[in-house]
Amino acid sequence: xxxxxxxxxxxxxxxxxxxxxxxxxxxxxxxxxxxxxxxxxxxxxxxxxxxxxxxxxxxxxxxxxxxxxxxxxxxxxxxxxxxxxxxxxxxxxxxxxxxxxxxxxxxxxxxxxxxxxxxxxxxxxxxxxxxxxxxxxxxxxxxxxxxxxxxxxxxxxxxxxxxxxxxxxxxxxxxxxxxxxxxxxxxxxxxxxxxxxxxxxxxxxxxxxxxxxxxxxxxxxxxxxxxxxxxxxx
Amino acid sequence: xxxxxxxxxxxxxxxxxxxxxxxxxxxxxxxxxxxxxxxxxxxxxxxxxxxxxxxxxxxxxxxxxxxxxxxxxxxxxxxxxxxxxxxxxxxxxxxxxxxxxxxxxxxxxxxxxxxxxxxxxxxxxxxxxxxxxxxxxxxxxxxxxxxxxxxxxxxxxxxxxxxxxxxxxxxxxxxxxxxxxxxxxxxxxxxxxxxxxxxxxxxxxxxxxxxxx
Numbered sequence: 001x002x003x004x005x006x007x008x009x010x011x012x013x014x015x016x017x018x019x020x021x022x023x024x025x026x027x028x029x030x031x032x033x034x035x036x037x038x039x040x041x042x043x044x045x046x047x048x049x050x051x052x053x054x055x056x057x058x059x060x061x062x063x064x065x066x067x068x069x070x071x072x073x074x075x076x077x078x079x080x081x082x083x084x085x086x087x088x089x090x091x092x093x094x095x096x097x098x099x100x101x102x103x104x105x106x107x108x109x110x111x112x113x114x115x116x117x118x119x120x121x122x123x124x125x126x127x128x129x130x131x132x133x134x135x136x137x138x139x140x141x142x143x144x145x146x147x148x149x150x151x152x153x154x155x156x157x158x159x160x161x162x163x164x165x166x167x168x169x170x171x172x173x174x175x176x177x178x179x180x181x182x183x184x185x186x187x188x189x190x191x192x193x194x195x196x197x198x199x200x201x202x203x204x205x206x207x208x209x210x211x212x213x214x215x216x217x218x219x220x221x222x223x224x225x226x227x228x229x230x231x232x233x234x
Numbered sequence: 235x236x237x238x239x240x241x242x243x244x245x246x247x248x249x250x251x252x253x254x255x256x257x258x259x260x261x262x263x264x265x266x267x268x269x270x271x272x273x274x275x276x277x278x279x280x281x282x283x284x285x286x287x288x289x290x291x292x293x294x295x296x297x298x299x300x301x302x303x304x305x306x307x308x309x310x311x312x313x314x315x316x317x318x319x320x321x322x323x324x325x326x327x328x329x330x331x332x333x334x335x336x337x338x339x340x341x342x343x344x345x346x347x348x349x350x351x352x353x354x355x356x357x358x359x360x361x362x363x364x365x366x367x368x369x370x371x372x373x374x375x376x377x378x379x380x381x382x383x384x385x386x387x388x389x390x391x392x393x394x395x396x397x398x399x400x401x402x403x404x405x406x407x408x409x410x411x412x413x414x415x416x417x418x419x420x421x422x423x424x425x426x427x428x429x430x431x432x433x434x435x436x437x438x439x440x441x442x443x444x445x446x447x
Contacts, residue, residue, distance in 0.1 A: 102323025
């Protein structure tokens with residue numbers, strides 16, 4: 001079966017529907033599936049619920065889908081870098097569900113692993129726990145969190161073979177591996193596409209079973225959000 | 235004289251021990267990495283998926299795939315490992331990180347912490363703060379003693395909590411406090427800062443370590 005598609009538009013063909021839930025990998029602008037996000041924007045699909053740690057920035061990442069008002073709800077842990085997000089939220093045009101970052105990651109991991117709920121001590125005694133079941137284990141209180149799955153997961157990887165086995169690079173890994181497991185359909189954009197056998201099987205981060213479609217992204221911006229350097233000592 | 239930001243960071247760094255795994259928050263806590271005591275090695279964790287965080291890169295060597303939790307470009311070390319967000323918070327929630335040093339808006343005398351939300355204003359989100367304070371073995375808050383002359387060390391937090399009863403130590407520009415089940419104790423004063431001044435600027439009730447008055 002061929003998983004390789006020639007561009008981001010064809011890789012998403014037939015998958016997008018108004019009102020659907022999409023998981024999008026990345027932390028800040030690091031490791032985001034930028035060509036797939038641009039193709040989702042171009043498709044015009046709307047009423048989306050997006051599950052992503054952040055909301056991009058103005059003009060980049062998921063910020064693109066906010067500009068075109070394609071998003072009605074976000075499930076995220078931190079959205080502080082996006083001014084448009086703040087404006088839309090304050091006008092009531094956008095709903096937000098904040099999750100602690102580790103709870104968000106674990107909800108997605110659980111979703112992909114067939115675990116409907118779990119107990120965590122994160123957020124006990126805070127707004128996050130309101131309305132949720134609290135249970136005591138070994139003398140400590142834990143809050144029950146439900147797992148998350150999505151209609152579609154879009155992820156970014158450094159390298160893939162045609163089977164869909166993925167390798168990520170440095171901190172661009174972040175949410176991508178867990179999201180790849182939690183999409184009913186998962187589409188991966190990859191920087192390098194190689195033949196089966198060209199990746200050492202011991203070094204594969206995401207086995208190909210989790211990846212339905214692959215697109216080789218040849219022109220990526222990979223913008224840096226906070227360029228920070230130190231001086232050379234001469 | 236109260237402590238400068240660098241002096242506060244240096245005081246916090248004195249809490250680190252050889253072999254510690256440490257998570258530093260954004261702001262003054264980031265400065266702690268400049269004051270790791272000589273002769274000890276600690277590994278810095280960045281919750282976006284890295285252990286063994288190196289210094290900022292030289293100009294021209296920035297890598298868009300290599301950032302810290304503040305989205306700044308950084309570098310790797312020979313000890314570095316990378317992992318996904320679920321494993322990163324597994325090591326945080328699972329109690330494998332020795333110390334978390336982070337900022338705060340308010341800390342209460344019972345160890346409650348508020349640092350993520352001011353109702354009525356745009357809320358940015360808690361990021362990883364709730365996981366860190368719930369799971370890391372020891373939580374040290376590094377913050378200015380007051381904000382616009384209002385105390386930040388309170389009897390009870392008035393802002394929505396990040397964690398309940400989670401803070402073990404508070405280092406401010408005026409001194410150092412410990413918090414345990416018995417309550418809050420002032421254990422150090424910044425040089426030349428009178429106890430009376432600390433009392434005036436603190437709403438929380440606190441004991442004073444013997445010999446410190």
